[in-house]
Amino acid sequence: MRSEESKFVDHFRNAEEFLKDPEQARWHDRALWFVRQKRDTAAASVPEWEELRRAAETIKAHTLEHLGYYLERFEERAQANGIEVLWAEDAAEFRRLVAEILQRHGASRVVKSKSMLTEECGLNPHLEARGIEVTDTDLGERIVQLAGDRPSHIVLPAIHLRKEQVAEIFSSHLHTDPSNADPSYLTRAAREHLRRKFLEADAAITGVNFALAEEGAFVVCTNEGNADLGTALPDLHIACMGLEKLIPSARDLGVFTRLLARSATGQAITAYTSHFRRPKPGGKLYLILVDDGRSALLQSSRRELLSCIRCGACMNTCPVYRRSGGHSYGTVVPGPIGSALAGTRDPGRYASLPFACSLCASCDLVCPVRIDLHQHLLDERQQTIRVPEYRGKVRGLKAAAFLLRHPRLYRQSIAALRWLLPRLPRSLIYNRFNLWGREREMPSPAPRSFSELYQARQGADNER
Amino acid sequence: MRPTVALFVPCYVDDFYPQTALATLEILEAQGFRVEYPQPQRCCGQPFINNGLLDEGRAFATSFADLFEAYDYVVAPSSSCIGTAKYRYEGLLEPERHRKLAPKLYELCEFLHDVVGPERLRLEHPFPHRVGLHNSCHALRELELARPSELMIPHFSKIEAVLSRIEGIEIVHPERDECCGFGGTFSVQESAVSAAMGRDRIADHRRQGVEIMAGVDLSCLMHMQGLARRDGTPMRFVHVAQILAGRVDFE
Amino acid sequence: MNAKQIILSRLGGHRTPPAEYPRPAIRTRPFDDPVQAFIDALRTAGGEALFVEDTASLDTEIIRAFDDPANIIDTRTPVSPTLETMERCDLAIVEAAFGVAENGAVWIDPAERYPRALLTLARSLAILLPCEAIVPTMHEAYERLDFDELAYGLFMAGPSKTADIEQALVLGAHGAMTLKVFLTPISGQSDFISPKEKQ
Numbered sequence: 001m002r003s004e005e006s007k008f009v010d011h012f013r014n015a016e017e018f019l020k021d022p023e024q025a026r027w028h029d030r031a032l033w034f035v036r037q038k039r040d041t042a043a044a045s046v047p048e049w050e051e052l053r054r055a056a057e058t059i060k061a062h063t064l065e066h067l068g069y070y071l072e073r074f075e076e077r078a079q080a081n082g083i084e085v086l087w088a089e090d091a092a093e094f095r096r097l098v099a100e101i102l103q104r105h106g107a108s109r110v111v112k113s114k115s116m117l118t119e120e121c122g123l124n125p126h127l128e129a130r131g132i133e134v135t136d137t138d139l140g141e142r143i144v145q146l147a148g149d150r151p152s153h154i155v156l157p158a159i160h161l162r163k164e165q166v167a168e169i170f171s172s173h174l175h176t177d178p179s180n181a182d183p184s185y186l187t188r189a190a191r192e193h194l195r196r197k198f199l200e201a202d203a204a205i206t207g208v209n210f211a212l213a214e215e216g217a218f219v220v221c222t223n224e225g226n227a228d229l230g231t232a233l234p235d236l237h238i239a240c241m242g243l244e245k246l247i248p249s250a251r252d253l254g255v256f257t258r259l260l261a262r263s264a265t266g267q268a269i270t271a272y273t274s275h276f277r278r279p280k281p282g283g284k285l286y287l288i289l290v291d292d293g294r295s296a297l298l299q300s301s302r303r304e305l306l307s308c309i310r311c312g313a314c315m316n317t318c319p320v321y322r323r324s325g326g327h328s329y330g331t332v333v334p335g336p337i338g339s340a341l342a343g344t345r346d347p348g349r350y351a352s353l354p355f356a357c358s359l360c361a362s363c364d365l366v367c368p369v370r371i372d373l374h375q376h377l378l379d380e381r382q383q384t385i386r387v388p389e390y391r392g393k394v395r396g397l398k399a400a401a402f403l404l405r406h407p408r409l410y411r412q413s414i415a416a417l418r419w420l421l422p423r424l425p426r427s428l429i430y431n432r433f434n435l436w437g438r439e440r441e442m443p444s445p446a447p448r449s450f451s452e453l454y455q456a457r458q459g460a461d462n463e464r
Numbered sequence: 465m466r467p468t469v470a471l472f473v474p475c476y477v478d479d480f481y482p483q484t485a486l487a488t489l490e491i492l493e494a495q496g497f498r499v500e501y502p503q504p505q506r507c508c509g510q511p512f513i514n515n516g517l518l519d520e521g522r523a524f525a526t527s528f529a530d531l532f533e534a535y536d537y538v539v540a541p542s543s544s545c546i547g548t549a550k551y552r553y554e555g556l557l558e559p560e561r562h563r564k565l566a567p568k569l570y571e572l573c574e575f576l577h578d579v580v581g582p583e584r585l586r587l588e589h590p591f592p593h594r595v596g597l598h599n600s601c602h603a604l605r606e607l608e609l610a611r612p613s614e615l616m617i618p619h620f621s622k623i624e625a626v627l628s629r630i631e632g633i634e635i636v637h638p639e640r641d642e643c644c645g646f647g648g649t650f651s652v653q654e655s656a657v658s659a660a661m662g663r664d665r666i667a668d669h670r671r672q673g674v675e676i677m678a679g680v681d682l683s684c685l686m687h688m689q690g691l692a693r694r695d696g697t698p699m700r701f702v703h704v705a706q707i708l709a710g711r712v713d714f715e
Numbered sequence: 716m717n718a719k720q721i722i723l724s725r726l727g728g729h730r731t732p733p734a735e736y737p738r739p740a741i742r743t744r745p746f747d748d749p750v751q752a753f754i755d756a757l758r759t760a761g762g763e764a765l766f767v768e769d770t771a772s773l774d775t776e777i778i779r780a781f782d783d784p785a786n787i788i789d790t791r792t793p794v795s796p797t798l799e800t801m802e803r804c805d806l807a808i809v810e811a812a813f814g815v816a817e818n819g820a821v822w823i824d825p826a827e828r829y830p831r832a833l834l835t836l837a838r839s840l841a842i843l844l845p846c847e848a849i850v851p852t853m854h855e856a857y858e859r860l861d862f863d864e865l866a867y868g869l870f871m872a873g874p875s876k877t878a879d880i881e882q883a884l885v886l887g888a889h890g891a892m893t894l895k896v897f898l899t900p901i902s903g904q905s906d907f908i909s910p911k912e913k914q
Contacts, residue, residue, distance in 0.1 A: 016656040025660070031882050033640070040613060046817075047744050049616040055739035068723050068730030075719075087718040139888055140879035156879065163881045183883035191889060198889070199802075215862040225835045225875040225890030232832035233798075243722070248736060250862055254854035255741065257870070258817075268756055268818030269853070269872045272890070278866035280831065291718075295725035317614065319643045323660045356654060358647030358661070359514065361605040365614035381516035393653070394517070401512055401520040404475060405527075407504040414479050435652035439659035440690025443480045450473050450482035454489070454501050 008389055009331075009349055011356040015324035024162070029322040031159065036316040038266025039366065045268075046258065055255045057370040060307035063213075063247055064298060070213040070246050071289065077216025078287060081278050088290045091121035097288055098123060098205070098238060099130055105236050105284070107132070107202035111194075113220065113227035114138040115207025116154055116310055117240050117290055119332045123205075134205075135197045137226040139190050146173045152326025154333055155264050155312035160325050194226075204230035208241035208287070209309070210256055214249035217277035218287065221260060221270040228274050235283040239276065243294045244306040250275075256309060259368035264311040293345060302344050302376060307369040308337050314363035314373055320356050329353060336363040336373040343380040351384035353377075418445045469497045469575075470535035472528075474545045474682075475507040481682050487709035488541040488572055494588070494709075495580050502531050509556075510548040514648050518556065525549070525556040533565050537579065541705045543571040543603035543680050551606060572705055573680055574609055577622040585629050589710025592632030595702075596674030597624065598665065598688075599641045600681040609680075613641050623680060627704060638668040646687035662691045666699055676700050678707060741854055749816035749849045750898070757819030760873030761886050762894040764819075766846075770899060777841045780895055781806050784839065790829040791843075801830065807837035813848040814896070815856050815870070821896060822856065824868035831867055835875070835890035842871075846898045 019025050043049045063070055075085045088094035094117075102110065110127065112118065112134055124134045124145075136145045140157035144150060147169045151157030158166070163181040171178035176189045206227045210219040218239060220227045231237045247256065261267040279285035297306055315321045315335030326334040331342045331350065339353035354377040363373040385394060403410050421429065421444060430437040448456075469492050473485040492499045509524025528549055532538045540546050550569045553562050570578070576585055603623065604612040610621035624635055645651065645661025652658075666688055669677050677699055679685050685701040692699045706712045716724070723730065746752040754764040765780060767773050778784070784805035788796050791808065809829070811821035821842055825831050834840070850856050856870070875890030886892055 012654050012656065015654060019656050019660055029664070034882070043616050046616070048741055051739075051741060055741055058739050062733065062736060064729070066729060066731060066733045068726035069732045071726070072723070072730070087722055089718045089721050093718060137889070138879070139877045143879065156882070158879050159882070163883075166880050183880040184885050186880055187877060187885040187888060191887065194889060199798075212862075217862060217865070223875070224877050224888035226888070228869065229832070229835035229889050232830065232835060248738075250857050250860060251738065254852065254857045255739070257853045265878070267872075268759070269815075269820050269870060271760065271872050271874065271876055272869055273820070273872075274867070274869040275862075275865065276867055277862060280867070281827075289722070291722045291725065295722060298726065298729060319645065319661050320654070320657050323657050355650065356657075358601070358643045358645055358650045358654075358658070360601040360643035360647070362601075362612070362614055362643070365605060365612055378514065378516075381514070382518060383516070385516040393515075393649075397512060397515055397517055397649075398520065401517070401523070404507040405523060407506065410475075418479075435655055436690070438655050439694065440662075440687065441693035443686050443690065445479045446482045448482065450478045450485035451503070451505075453482050453486055 007349065008387070009329070009352055011324065011328055011352040014328035014330070015356070018325040018328055019323065025323060027162070028160065028325060032316045032322045035156075035265060036366070039263055039313055039316065042262035042266040042268060046262070052255055052259055053368055053370050056259055056368055057307065059247055059252050059255060060369050064244070064303060064306055067243060067246065067298060070248060071243060074211055074213040074216060074246055077214065079216070081216045082285065083216065083279065084284070084286045086286060086288045088288055088292070090292050094121045094240070094288060094290045094292065095123055095126040098240070099127060099132070101236075101238055101286055102127070102132055102203055103130070105203065107236055109197070109201050110134045110203045110205055111137050111198055111201040111230040112205040113207065113222060113230055114141055115205065115240055116333060117207060117242050118205065119151065121290065121292060135194070137194055137197065137230055138222070138224060139187065142190060142194065143169060146170070150327065152334065153312060153315055154310050160327065198229050198233055201230065201234045203234050203236035203238065205238045205240065206231060208239050208245050209260070210253060211241055211246045212250050212253070213246055215277065217250070217275055219253065220274050220276065221272065223267070223271045225272045228272050231276070235280065237279065237283065237285045239285070239287045240290060241287065242290050242292070260309055260311055263313040263366065263368040297344055300344065301379070302340070304371050305337065305340055305344070305376065307371055309369060311368055313366040313368065317362045317366045319360060319362070320358065324356065329356070336377065337371070340373055340376040340380065343384060347380065347383045348387050351387040351389060354380040354384050414445060414449070421445070466496065466498050467536040469499045469537045469539050470532050471499055471501045472532065472538055472540035472545065473501070473505060474540060474542045475505070477541065477682055478505070480686070481703065483711055483713070484541050484682060484703040484705050487703070487705040487711040488539070490711070491572070491576070491705060491709045492539060494586050495576070500535070505531065508545040508548045510545060510552070511648050513548060513552045513556070521552075522556045525553045528553070529557055529561055529565055532568070533561070535568065537570060537575065538568050539570045539572055539575045541572045541680065541703055542682065543600055543607050543609065544683060546571045547602040547606040571603065571607055571609065571680060573623045573626045574607060576626045582625045582629055585626065587629050587708055590631035591707050591712065593676055594634045594636055594674060595707070596636045596638060596669035596672060596677045597627070598644065598677050598679035598684060599623070600679055600684045601643050603680050604641060623704065627678070627707065630707060633707070636672045636674050638665065638672060640668055644684045644688055646684045648683070651687055658687070659691060662688045663695070666692055666697055670697070670699065674699070676702060678702050678704050680704050743852050743854060746816050746851050749851055750846060752816040753814050753819055753849050756817060757873060757896060760819045761876055761884070762819060762873035762896060764896045764898055767897050767899050773897065773899065777808060777897065781839055781841065788829070788833060788837065790833070793828045796830070796833065798832070801833050801836040804833065804837040806839045806841060807833050808841045808843065809834070811842050811844045811896070813850055813856070813859060814844050815853060816849050817852045818872050820870040820872035822860070822868065822870055824865060826866070834871070837891055839893045840874070840891040840895070842894065842896045844896050844898055845901065847901050
């Protein structure tokens, strides 16, 4: 685990690899751009859309400002409702707590609905090592789980796989017809397979989309209904949330439930928006509040990143994400928000991610809570440019800065280039160090620069 | 007294695209402004600021302010350089100095739209062509020269408002108002993705039956021109200033 | 120190109660025809809304709409079906407290009247909703909700669905494969004012 953590993630190489299959890359780009377009249509149907985004930004900023207060309030109210609230300061403590609860209740088969937090904390391998079977019940997550793969998108976990690949995965695990890649057929097969898992489960684990301090309740949003079915059958429900999922009250939910699905998939609302306030009669409901670096983030200049509601809109709109795939980021959460968060965790390992961004700022404008994502990525470059991998780049930039600061020297270099370029053989210009020339032709310097033309023009004016 | 406009010519424009700089000078003069070209001009510092090298960035920001702060207006045929000076010098210059400098800075179309006004523009050269407009990111999402497709606000475009005053021009929009993938050093550090993005933009314009692409940022156009030349794609690239000043010469 | 104390101490200065919380007020635009908006939004969500002109014929219409389902669980009177019955259930009939015009969602609170699992185990759902109980947006929806008595409740917008395989929409991922809302005439018991009366 350690060595894995220190390994440098080279986004450029990973992206290059992804683009080696142009057909697949084009499909990925178009599929996600289509989701972005659906988001546009859904947002346009709400006249007060921009007002909603500002409200969401305000509510989140307010909650974060008083996060400690709201957390205590939430705990108090939730306990009063019969929810057992536990706190975990890091991933290890979180994993330990979940395992302990399951073992105490003798639970060995768990159904889990989507929770990025459990991915972040490596919950599945931890439980599996203790003989507990964890079944991811979100279809996309189940596909990648069966394939021994990882989600590549937080809302569309299997967007990197084509239906033929899913057919192959299902045929070896669910014994479906390998030649039938019809999404309806495959979804039916998964439904039957997962229905058995639901019926056999001893416990359900869910994430949390919004926790309500005032009501001591929480909300889980899904389209498949897997959180509802999962928690409805077994008597044990463990809900897991990062500290930042809190909002003051249910009266703030109007803003977020209107923004979330529209931003995520272009739906007006998720099919299931489920509110949990009390355990089932005779059941037990635990809620684990996880810090795992969030309190540190709160104290930093990156605090705003805690406002994220995990809609994935920044991924769908990101021209780099669409053309490099979620796995190229080497993180649990990819794309713009993932890059920004990764830099706060391990700037050395993830140094390439703030540079996997053309600074187009599209992400800022689709973000339902108006996080200035591209600004955060830009700011993080101040740290990440210092890693050993970028020593050459820094040297080059400093040389360029020196040249550009000394106009006479700069002029002479350009003059040299102007003389040299037409005389050099093409193979020498387009060498392997010419990164620009890998993909494109070089522009050629004009015979006379504007400064020279201007000088001549002024001279002519004066003579007149 | 006529207000004086200082012309800022981005470093690479000076040497690679002097016709654009000349066109900018002419179009400003044609509107009745006294235009000065103060020297020596240096890079705005964008490549350094965008790579987190703030010490270098600060040096360029200071020389930019030294050179331009005395003028009423500073105009450049580039939204990304203007965007840098307007928004990224914050924290690099003394706050008061930056506060005074920022409102004087204009991208050319922004200046023609906001200061001169599209109806009062004096434009003499028709351009009877179908032109695909490339909306650069700094123009759209930083300087807010047009409505980006992400925002649910009424449609507007200062660039189009200016450009549409040209006689005979037919302005065409691509399907996506997406980034071309230049992104400064992004173009070399992430060359694979950068090239894929650029090729997609060119293909989008081609699908609209466009063979001339115009924009307000030569950096984007230079990148796409390099790709089109490599691929042998018939697409010509021109800065909006050249269309406005009638200085289009496709070799 | 336990984890809670450690985390709260890390949160440091963020523990003060807010002096005030100016909850942003959103100005929503009312729908000209909220019922029609609800019907359209529900259709987009993969569901269907049907008008019931006469309450007397409600049951017949439900049966007809679902093509003669064999195993029906009707929750208009409290029921306690077994897991096996729910698993075999072709159609569950449930009542919704209100609907939301902007997204076609209905608020369902099973309370003690039937098990939560019925809502996802039943193959099809017939949801009864008084025509006048449709609020414009989620803001009004949450103003309506009373959390004091709530254990579990949900907004359901159309049937269960997924698009996880190549973005192709498939209805019936885990829960109900079809969902139809029966809009019933004004019951006289509701505290809802119909939008037309309002004007």
